[in-house]
Amino acid sequence: MPAAAARPEIHVEVGDPRSPVLNGYVEALNRVDIIRGPLGSGKTTGTIVGKLMRAMMLQAPDPDGIRWTRIVAVRNTYTDLANTTIKDFRAGFVGMHTYKQGNIEPPTATVRFAMPDGTRVRSEVVFLALDRAEHVTKLRGVQCTWFWLNELKELVKPVVDMCDLRHGRYPSLAFQRVACTHRGMFGDSNSWDDQHWLYELSQNPPPGWRFWHQPGGVRRAMNPDGTKKVDQYGRQVWERNPDAENQAFLAQDPDYYVNGMAGKDEDWIAVNLANEYGFVMEGKPVWTEYIDAKHCGDQVIPYDPELPLVLGVDFGRTPACAILQIEPVLQQFRVIDEFCATSMSAASYGPELFRYIVETYPNVRRTGIRGWGDPAGDRGGQTVETTPIQMLQAAGLPVNPSPVPNNNALIRRSSVSRSLTRMCMNGQPALVISKKAKMIRRGAQGGFQYRRLQVAGSERYTDEPEKNMYSHPCEALEYALVGEGEGINNLYRDDLPGEDRQDVADM
Numbered sequence: 001m002p003a004a005a006a007r008p009e010i011h012v013e014v015g016d017p018r019s020p021v022l023n024g025y026v027e028a029l030n031r032v033d034i035i036r037g038p039l040g041s042g043k044t045t046g047t048i049v050g051k052l053m054r055a056m057m058l059q060a061p062d063p064d065g066i067r068w069t070r071i072v073a074v075r076n077t078y079t080d081l082a083n084t085t086i087k088d089f090r091a092g093f094v095g096m097h098t099y100k101q102g103n104i105e106p107p108t109a110t111v112r113f114a115m116p117d118g119t120r121v122r123s124e125v126v127f128l129a130l131d132r133a134e135h136v137t138k139l140r141g142v143q144c145t146w147f148w149l150n151e152l153k154e155l156v157k158p159v160v161d162m163c164d165l166r167h168g169r170y171p172s173l174a175f176q177r178v179a180c181t182h183r184g185m186f187g188d189s190n191s192w193d194d195q196h197w198l199y200e201l202s203q204n205p206p207p208g209w210r211f212w213h214q215p216g217g218v219r220r221a222m223n224p225d226g227t228k229k230v231d232q233y234g235r236q237v238w239e240r241n242p243d244a245e246n247q248a249f250l251a252q253d254p255d256y257y258v259n260g261m262a263g264k265d266e267d268w269i270a271v272n273l274a275n276e277y278g279f280v281m282e283g284k285p286v287w288t289e290y291i292d293a294k295h296c297g298d299q300v301i302p303y304d305p306e307l308p309l310v311l312g313v314d315f316g317r318t319p320a321c322a323i324l325q326i327e328p329v330l331q332q333f334r335v336i337d338e339f340c341a342t343s344m345s346a347a348s349y350g351p352e353l354f355r356y357i358v359e360t361y362p363n364v365r366r367t368g369i370r371g372w373g374d375p376a377g378d379r380g381g382q383t384v385e386t387t388p389i390q391m392l393q394a395a396g397l398p399v400n401p402s403p404v405p406n407n408n409a410l411i412r413r414s415s416v417s418r419s420l421t422r423m424c425m426n427g428q429p430a431l432v433i434s435k436k437a438k439m440i441r442r443g444a445q446g447g448f449q450y451r452r453l454q455v456a457g458s459e460r461y462t463d464e465p466e467k468n469m470y471s472h473p474c475e476a477l478e479y480a481l482v483g484e485g486e487g488i489n490n491l492y493r494d495d496l497p498g499e500d501r502q503d504v505a506d507m
Contacts, residue, residue: 019245026050031208042246048092068171076154078129143169149187193279215243216274217257281446289420301434305363311371312480320473330424346388350395371399372483402479415481443470
């Protein structure tokens with residue numbers, strides 16, 4: 001009888017000492033480990049064949065010698081999940097897993113392999129797409145060991161907040177006869193900008209959080225006197241960074257980064273190749289008329305204590321408020337501030353917004369305030385009769401529904417486009433934004449965008465703006481402008497109607 005064929009052994013090297021940041025990230029066991037790196041730095045591969053596998057192997061075995069783990073892999077959209085995250089995972093665990101997809105269950109891979117000590121690893125990897133704050137409900141019943149947050153900067157903070165409460169629940173003594181040994185979240189991402197929710201966390205990490213920042217693949221070339229080196233057209237000159245990681249695996253394409261810079265603008269290179277904090281627009285801006293140098297110019301617009309405040313409010317679990325003043329002679333809208341929140345109900349947001357306004361702008365008690373909110377915020381739910389607008393009114397904020405027929409997006413968009421293009425008597429545009437309103441400014445620069453569709457041929461975009469951290473404060477501004485007369489009437493005539501404006505309320 002022929003001898004049974006020996007099962008092939010799979011050798012995996014976890015961590016690469018030639019890449020100290022990536023190696024440190026792979027070996028770390030913090031509650032939260034996040035790596036930020038340029039394209040080609042090996043962060044995703046290191047996460048899959050290093051971080052994930054190590055998490056599986058470090059779990060203590062049950063009495064039968066089985067090491068049970070469940071890892072939930074999260075990406076912002078199902079398209080990205082299927083096209084990149086799942087494909088990368090399956091390539092990293094080739095020959096070590098079975099995979100199923102379909103029906104009502106999310107895509108799931110089951111990993112099995114034996115360890116030299118005779119124990120066996122059995123791990124479930126469940127793939128979820130979570131791109132909106134309301135998707136936190138998908139996580140409420142999750143029982144897992146770890147979360148893998150792929151392309152973390154694309155996820156909204158409420159989703160990550162909920163993930164942080166659902167790990168460490170598998171395995172359990174009751175069912176697997178062994179407690180969870182290690183737990184937490186790990187994430188990989190390209191660089192984010194200084195207004196992203198990750199930026200503040202990375203500058204002052206909470207207890208148990210560790211951020212790992214890889215060197216860029218390129219760096220800014222400098223002159224001997226310490227100034228930036230530019231070419232004959234005044235453009236930044238970039239050079240290879242000798243400290244870049246994963247170079248051994250890029251040896252087959254030594255010009256990877258040099259070729260990658262061709263045809264790219266400075267912001268794109270800085271974020272994706274140099275791993276600097278910055279903002280890169282990937283979709284189509286909603287407010288195409290916005291020019292930052294013209295409508296903001298890096299200026300802080302001062303508060304006028306003789307003028308009332310005008311609020312625009314967008315509701316939901318990520319409420320946002322645009323804070324404006326209107327110069328009466330010029331009829332100029334001045335966005336002087338904003339107030340954004342995450343994972344907060346209208347009942348909690350109203351008092352917090354009221355407190356911020358009266359503490360920051362104390363003279364508003366004399367000059368007054370008026371506000372306009374998403375018309376949907378005037379409708380009660382099935383379980384709560386009080387509407388979000390009524391909750392703001394109860395908190396002392398005189399906010400009414402913005403008069404947008406059927407919440408028509410064209411009317412809301414036109415309220416901004418008209419204001420951006422109309423000029424006042426002093427030569428300034430009718431809408432200016434203070435750099436203090438960071439999220440609205442970044443949204444106007446392109447964060448508030450139509451997402452590019454992954455289709456062949458000419459560029460195509462979604463019909464509706466992408467719901468992200470910038471869409472909420474930007475739509476709040478739209479509600480304010482429509483409420484103040486920059487809306488449906490402006491589609492047909494140039495005068496600003498005043499009869500429908502809300503009276504200034506005393507506080």
